Amino acid sequence: MRDLLARCRKLLGPNHETPRNAEIMDLLEELCDQLGMHFALEEAFGYFEDAIYEAPQLSSAAESLRQEHAVLFCVFCGVTEIAERLRYRHASVRQRQELAEAFHCFDAAFCDHESREAALIVQAIQDEIGVGD
Numbered sequence: 046m047r048d049l050l051a052r053c054r055k056l057l058g059p060n061h062e063t064p065r066n067a068e069i070m071d072l073l074e075e076l077c078d079q080l081g082m083h084f085a086l087e088e089a090f091g092y093f094e095d096a097i098y099e100a101p102q103l104s105s106a107a108e109s110l111r112q113e114h115a116v117l118f119c120v121f122c123g124v125t126e127i128a129e130r131l132r133y134r135h136a137s138v139r140q141r142q143e144l145a146e147a148f149h150c151f152d153a154a155f156c157d158h159e160s161r162e163a164a165l166i167v168q169a170i171q172d173e174i175g176v177g178d
């Protein structure tokens with residue numbers, strides 16, 4: 046998924062020459078599948094740290110992170126809807142900007158989410174091994 050995100054950032058970045066709409070759409074569809082799988086796996090298997098579920102403050106943070114998945118997925122679906130509208134026609138500069146802005150908005154929210162998940166896992170590990178005690 047990191048590779049797909051990196052390719053999307055590049056294709057929708059400010060310095061990239063105009064890519065074909067179908068190319069962006071194919072990439073976003075692939076990313077959509079991977080994103081759904083990524084969230085489903087996290088929700089099915091949790092964050093792999095029992096300490097998170099044993100500590101009330103961590104388990105509530107984990108639950109609120111889990112609830113963000115549906116929101117992030119909806120935001121990403123909004124990106125693919127914009128791309129779908131442009132798939133078979135010439136996109137104006139404004140339309141391409143709208144797509145890029147929507148993608149970067151999702152990307153920023155997703156990266157923030159991932160970084161808070163990573164911090165939660167680190168916190169759980171530190172609590173478990175007693176770092177800072």
Ligand SMILES: [Fe+2]
Pocket residue numbers: 084087110111114158159162
């Ligand atoms: Fe997550």
